[in-house]
Amino acid sequence: MIDFKPLRAAGAARVLADKIAEISTGQPMRFMEVCGTHTMAIAKYGLRTLLPPEIRLVSGPGCPVCVTPNAYLDHALRLAERSEIIITTFGDMLRVPGTLGSLESARSEGADVRMVSSTLEALALAETHPQREVVFLGVGFETTAPTVAAALLEAQRKRLTNFSVLTAHKTMPMPLRVLSEDTLQIDGFILPGHVSAIIGSAPYSFLVDEFNTGGVVSGFEPLDILESLYRLVRQVKQRQPAIENQYTRVVRSEGNTAAQALIHHTFIPDDAHWRGLGMIPGSGLSIVSDYAAFDAAVKFDISVPASKEPDGCRCGEVLKGVIEPPACPLYGSPCTPEHPVGACMVSSEGTCAAHYRFLNRTLQ
Amino acid sequence: MCLAVPMKLIDKRETRGVVEAGGVRREVGLEMVPGVVLGDYVIIHAGFAIQRLDEAEALETLALFKEMDDLA
Amino acid sequence: MSHTPEKKVRLAHGGGGRLSRQLLDDVFLPVFGNTDLNRLNDSAILHAGPGQLAFTTDSYVVDPLFFPGGNIGSLAVCGTVNDLAVMGAEPRYLSAGFILEEGLPIDTLQAVVHTMGETAKAAGVSIVTGDTKVVARGQADGIFINTAGIGYIDHRSRVSESRLCEGDVILVSGPLGCHGMAVISARKALGIESEIQSDVAPLNGLVKAMMNASPNIHAMRDATRGGLASVLNEMADQAGLHIEIKEAKLPIRDEVNTACELLGFDPVYVANEGVLVASVAQEDAEAVLHAMQGVTVGAEARIIGRVCQGTGSRVTMETTLGTHRIVDMLSGEQLPRIC
Numbered sequence: 001m002i003d004f005k006p007l008r009a010a011g012a013a014r015v016l017a018d019k020i021a022e023i024s025t026g027q028p029m030r031f032m033e034v035c036g037t038h039t040m041a042i043a044k045y046g047l048r049t050l051l052p053p054e055i056r057l058v059s060g061p062g063c064p065v066c067v068t069p070n071a072y073l074d075h076a077l078r079l080a081e082r083s084e085i086i087i088t089t090f091g092d093m094l095r096v097p098g099t100l101g102s103l104e105s106a107r108s109e110g111a112d113v114r115m116v117s118s119t120l121e122a123l124a125l126a127e128t129h130p131q132r133e134v135v136f137l138g139v140g141f142e143t144t145a146p147t148v149a150a151a152l153l154e155a156q157r158k159r160l161t162n163f164s165v166l167t168a169h170k171t172m173p174m175p176l177r178v179l180s181e182d183t184l185q186i187d188g189f190i191l192p193g194h195v196s197a198i199i200g201s202a203p204y205s206f207l208v209d210e211f212n213t214g215g216v217v218s219g220f221e222p223l224d225i226l227e228s229l230y231r232l233v234r235q236v237k238q239r240q241p242a243i244e245n246q247y248t249r250v251v252r253s254e255g256n257t258a259a260q261a262l263i264h265h266t267f268i269p270d271d272a273h274w275r276g277l278g279m280i281p282g283s284g285l286s287i288v289s290d291y292a293a294f295d296a297a298v299k300f301d302i303s304v305p306a307s308k309e310p311d312g313c314r315c316g317e318v319l320k321g322v323i324e325p326p327a328c329p330l331y332g333s334p335c336t337p338e339h340p341v342g343a344c345m346v347s348s349e350g351t352c353a354a355h356y357r358f359l360n361r362t363l364q
Numbered sequence: 365m366c367l368a369v370p371m372k373l374i375d376k377r378e379t380r381g382v383v384e385a386g387g388v389r390r391e392v393g394l395e396m397v398p399g400v401v402l403g404d405y406v407i408i409h410a411g412f413a414i415q416r417l418d419e420a421e422a423l424e425t426l427a428l429f430k431e432m433d434d435l436a
Numbered sequence: 437m438s439h440t441p442e443k444k445v446r447l448a449h450g451g452g453g454r455l456s457r458q459l460l461d462d463v464f465l466p467v468f469g470n471t472d473l474n475r476l477n478d479s480a481i482l483h484a485g486p487g488q489l490a491f492t493t494d495s496y497v498v499d500p501l502f503f504p505g506g507n508i509g510s511l512a513v514c515g516t517v518n519d520l521a522v523m524g525a526e527p528r529y530l531s532a533g534f535i536l537e538e539g540l541p542i543d544t545l546q547a548v549v550h551t552m553g554e555t556a557k558a559a560g561v562s563i564v565t566g567d568t569k570v571v572a573r574g575q576a577d578g579i580f581i582n583t584a585g586i587g588y589i590d591h592r593s594r595v596s597e598s599r600l601c602e603g604d605v606i607l608v609s610g611p612l613g614c615h616g617m618a619v620i621s622a623r624k625a626l627g628i629e630s631e632i633q634s635d636v637a638p639l640n641g642l643v644k645a646m647m648n649a650s651p652n653i654h655a656m657r658d659a660t661r662g663g664l665a666s667v668l669n670e671m672a673d674q675a676g677l678h679i680e681i682k683e684a685k686l687p688i689r690d691e692v693n694t695a696c697e698l699l700g701f702d703p704v705y706v707a708n709e710g711v712l713v714a715s716v717a718q719e720d721a722e723a724v725l726h727a728m729q730g731v732t733v734g735a736e737a738r739i740i741g742r743v744c745q746g747t748g749s750r751v752t753m754e755t756t757l758g759t760h761r762i763v764d765m766l767s768g769e770q771l772p773r774i775c
Contacts, residue, residue: 002405002422004370010758011436012429036775037366046759064775090410091700091771117626117699117772118411120393140410143366144774147412150395194366197407197415220366222757223429249422250407256415259396338767349775358761367700367774386694388621388630408698410774411627 007221008045016226017050024233028054030185031232032321034176035192036063036349037220043358045222051229058321059354061175062192064140064168065092065347067274067319070307072139072168073098078302079135079166080111085300086129087113088122089137096346099305119151126155126163135296138167142263143194145169145285149262152291164296167287170272173203174283180211184322188232189215190225193247198263200255204243214241217251266291273307275343276315313342318351325352332356368409370417373402383408445540450570459568463546467553468532472564480564482529485588490525490596492516493584501544501578503622505614505634508579509551511709514638515660516585517559521640522656522712524595524647525587527559532566532583537576548579559638561585593647598655600675604743605721607714609642609734610635612664613692613706621695626772628698632691637710642734649727652717659711662766665704665751667713669765672743672750679751681741681763700773704753705766715743 006012033039039059042048048057061067073093077100080087087103094104094115107113112132116122119136126134138148148165155163172195179186191204196217207213214235218228228246235241245251263285272284287295309315313335314328325331325344335341337353344352371383371390381394383406393412394400405422406413441462448455465474472480496512513530520527532552536545556563589596614635621630639658646653655675657667664686672679688703696703710733716724721739728734751763 001372002370002417002419002426004426006426006430006433008756009429009433010756011434012432013757013759015432015436035366044761045755045757046761047757049759050757090774092773092775094771095768115625115772117774118393120411121625121627140775141366143368143409143414146396146414147393147410150393150412153395192366194368194407194409194414219425220368223432224425227429249418249425250415252415252418256396258398259414262395336767347775348773357764367697369694369697387632387691388628388694388698390628390698 007223009223012223013050013226016223016230020055020226020230020233021052023237024052024055026052026054027237029187029233029236030056030058031188031190031229032058032060032179032186033190034060034062034172035195036347038062038190038192038218038225039351039354040349041220041222041225043354047222047225050226055233058186059351060179060321061274061277061319063347063350064170065096066343066350067170067276068096068139068168069273069275070098071304074100074304075302076103076137076166077101077106078304079296079300080106080113085112085133085135086125087111087135087137088116088125089113090117090139091115092347093137093139097340099308119147123151123154123163126160127158130162133162133164136165138165138169141170141172141192141195142198145267146198146259146262149266152266152287152294153262155294156291164294164299165287166296167285169267169285170274171269171283171285172199174280175274175277176204176207178277178280179320180207180213182320184320186213186321187236188213188241190228190232191215191217193217193219193251196247196251196255198256198259201243201245201251201253208241208243212241215243217243217245217247219247219250275307276319310341315342315344318344325355328352366409368407368414370405371408373400373404373406376400376402381413383413442542444542445536445538445545445570447538447570447572450536450568456568463542463549464566467549468563468566470562470564472562480529482564482586487591488589488596490520490523490587490589491584492519493582494519495580495582497577497580498619499577500622501548503619503634504632505618506636507548507551508581509548510555510636512581512583513552513555513559513561514636514709516583517561517638517640518658518712520585520587521643522658523589523598524593524643525589527561527585527587527640529586530556530561530563530583532563532581534566534568535576535580536568536570537578538570538573540578545579555638559640590647592651593653595647595653595656598674600671600677600715600743601654601717602677602743602745603718604654604715605718605739606668606679606681606741606743607716607721607725607728607737608664608687608740609639609712609728609737610710611687611689611692611736612708612711613688613696613703615709616663616706617692617695620699626699628695630691630695632695635708635710637733639710639712639733642712642728642731645727645731646714646724649723650716650720652720653714653724654717655715657713659708659713661707663703663705663707664713665763666766668751668763671713671715677746678744679741680744680754681751682754683756685738685740687736687738701770704763705770
């Protein structure tokens, strides 16, 4: 049995922290991570306190729940109103507020909303409830998209007529381009380890080629992240941006070709609206016409009002790492994890939520 | 996003398998890891194995961190 | 008078008539029967102790009704016994009110009642009064139980004042998160399977041993819903002080850790049903710890932190990495996540 505990060893963390301080020699640097799980890990382990103050860690748009537009939630809520429909969703989406309420509040009003931990559970529900329509809410990046693709394939194989997916899947490399084109100076990216497990490291090479910015594909344990930061600092000091892979135990440079094939078989890239960031071309995944019978957006004719951001909300700037959460006038009041107003607070791993839970009040 | 945990494959039936770690078991989809065999470690996300763990690389990474820890 | 035993609970069982009496005779009295209860008066007449009384109530709803390590009946007795015990009271008498769903198999009810009887005996309490109502199918999840409890305050203790003091040591009596994860595994809806057993257990024996070891236990809490983090926040908040704990010291079983990681849960927020947290004067901490470890249910007790002067945040934790983070109050139930 492999023992993974050394990935959290305090002594090694200090060694890495010292190495980072030593080679950074006080030079200001700003690194961005684009994965909610990284946001959480950094906050949960207090990693910022191990870094020299000149090194700033910024959270980008890495929380797929946070960047899902209101219109999608409202679409799901409209579907939930139909008595023949069972909405199946990951827990992450349950409390997200759209303009018409949340899935949780819809459930308390009688809508059939069920939490699942896998698309396979949603499929099983469709098989055991032939007289009901099961709609699965497909949210997530390239890590999750293949699991939905697998479900679509299985649904077709089993000739199910009562299963469909409402997709809001998004893909990673495009927003990195948008962020790099922005005025904010980012000295390097902590690249998402599990998205990269699927897509490999090649899709990030444009960061070096076009923007002279490096990135390190990073695992999620605290030592993984610290090691990745060390490598990013080293790249900056040596003026040698590159795409490195720290997460070699999981990420191969070519990624997971079987998973990529699954995605290509059922999805095509499409323009997608990122809450707080606006429209990013080619950054979403839409279901291909061969699988239109399983596309809930096609199957059910629903119209919803266009998404509108709440007044005063500065999520867009938070998601781009331009401001820290407390700089938003709504942060803490009225926007809190219990009563989220904007995208960054809605998910427990959103930038503002992570800040609020782990950093809100002073520690000393 | 992308909560995923390494677990060991202890049963396999075509594209369905059972993985285990720390005494906890889960049934998972193996569509993304063709060629996986019993005893392999796989990374589990949302009820699917999304990649095989490269054991050699894992042990190397662990050894690296352990060495650092011993230094401290 | 003989009768054919019913197989399922019917609305009439809650009606107060013949069928209600049959349910009492067939299910409740054989298990709970004692002098007070058997009188079947509208109220039980009890002897008041010499000092103060502790009085508590809780209602129990759990899905599934049966889980590894116990069932709703064990929760119903232990939960109330423990709420009395942590206030420094010797639990004595319980009431038990049942709301049953029409159609519930009588066998199921009997199994729950049997467990309640066994647990009450183990805890040294009597169930002296009760009630049963039946609601139509669909209006209850099988069984809902309410228990209220009375205990006599041990006059040696000031635990009932429940006030942390600066400099106190924080102890926890056993491994965290077992109950919550046992129930989740038993639900099977989240895909995980494990051998995790609920930690549900009466803690009054443990408390007695602790109080024998020291009169300087300043506060105790039963860590239930919301887990360790919730009771620590409540205790710190009430006293206006700050609690700092060490992650490395928290007793958590491997299976619970793995199950939590799989679902994106934090074990410090997961429910317990047989774990207490105590704030003890520094000079007596070792003695109390030793006493706890001498009782089965406290065998894995640990010192996990200390109480300091109040600052901005109520509860903080030194992570295994040596850094610090806030342990906030939970907002709502933890939901499994994939992100």
